[in-house]
Amino acid sequence: MLEDTRVVDVHHHFLPRVVFDELKAEAGGARRLLNDKISMALTDQLHQVDRHLGAMDEAGVDAAILTNSGVSVYGSDTCRKLNDGLAEVQRANPGRLYGAAHVALQEPDAAPRELERGARELGLVAVALPTSAFDVNLDNPSLGPLWRTITALDLTVILHPAMKPQGATTDYGLERSCGRPFDTTIAAARLMYGVLPEFPSLRFVLPHLGGTAIFLKGRLLAMYEPPGWEIPAEIRQIAKTQREQRALGVDAVFEAGWSRFYFDTAGTGAWAPPVQLAAEVVGASRLVFGTDYPLESHSGATMRELAEMVGGLRLSREERQAIAGRTAAELFPL
Numbered sequence: 020m021l022e023d024t025r026v027v028d029v030h031h032h033f034l035p036r037v038v039f040d041e042l043k044a045e046a047g048g049a050r051r052l053l054n055d056k057i058s059m060a061l062t063d064q065l066h067q068v069d070r071h072l073g074a075m076d077e078a079g080v081d082a083a084i085l086t087n088s089g090v091s092v093y094g095s096d097t098c099r100k101l102n103d104g105l106a107e108v109q110r111a112n113p114g115r116l117y118g119a120a121h122v123a124l125q126e127p128d129a130a131p132r133e134l135e136r137g138a139r140e141l142g143l144v145a146v147a148l149p150t151s152a153f154d155v156n157l158d159n160p161s162l163g164p165l166w167r168t169i170t171a172l173d174l175t176v177i178l179h180p181a182m183k184p185q186g187a188t189t190d191y192g193l194e195r196s197c198g199r200p201f202d203t204t205i206a207a208a209r210l211m212y213g214v215l216p217e218f219p220s221l222r223f224v225l226p227h228l229g230g231t232a233i234f235l236k237g238r239l240l241a242m243y244e245p246p247g248w249e250i251p252a253e254i255r256q257i258a259k260t261q262r263e264q265r266a267l268g269v270d271a272v273f274e275a276g277w278s279r280f281y282f283d284t285a286g287t288g289a290w291a292p293p294v295q296l297a298a299e300v301v302g303a304s305r306l307v308f309g310t311d312y313p314l315e316s317h318s319g320a321t322m323r324e325l326a327e328m329v330g331g332l333r334l335s336r337e338e339r340q341a342i343a344g345r346t347a348a349e350l351f352p353l
Contacts, residue, residue, distance in 0.1 A: 083115070125155050146175070228282050
């Protein structure tokens, strides 16, 4: 297990009852809501605080940061209800359950105001954003005021893939198994090019080990051309080897942006090899524990299995402690 440290779950989903009921009604009472906006499982556990706490107790998880940014596609009114409900849960469960502020990317004028309210008035401890909302990607120029507000508030952003990424098919659940990881990877690249050069102090937690970003890091770096950087015409817009990257200096620029990413351990169904690889590629200090409750883990036993998987990684005790909660304590005002 994750010994001698406070265990913090950074990927943990919750819905206030009012929002859950609205989505359930739209789904006609079905277990899954599927439409042109979203693909989402609607299990009663989402709004049952006692079941969240019970599963955490059984698994040895001390605290969780509650998010559900996929539903922000329903707009600012839904985000406001989310934030109010999460703040209520946070007040009622001090030290155990924390809320993140949610905003609607597709409403860029309203988003900074709701974020200010969520952070300053409600005391929410993070920002929860989807990787995209319809045709609004994270590098959309309209989001500049939102990034400035996040920078001023010094909050960490917890990302989650769009619940129904653009162009993703729902055949065989592929929007969940493949579409969302690809959406996360593309969002990370957009942040590297279109956001972090202007807002270099931002911090992001990428979900599900960054989608495919860790595996594709070498390819992303090989194709990386920083905005405004002088690239010889003969190798422009083609892959560059490690030596070419160093000679051009693009590797240092890439790593500066890449260092703003943290990666949660959810998304593998407790299969350890990709988490072990992530620790080797980015370092254990950039990994944070996540359970994706109540979806990937849906009980105390399955949540505990995820904790045991992290506890069994071939890492030092200090590295496992960093993943368990020490890094989260540095990223969030818990």
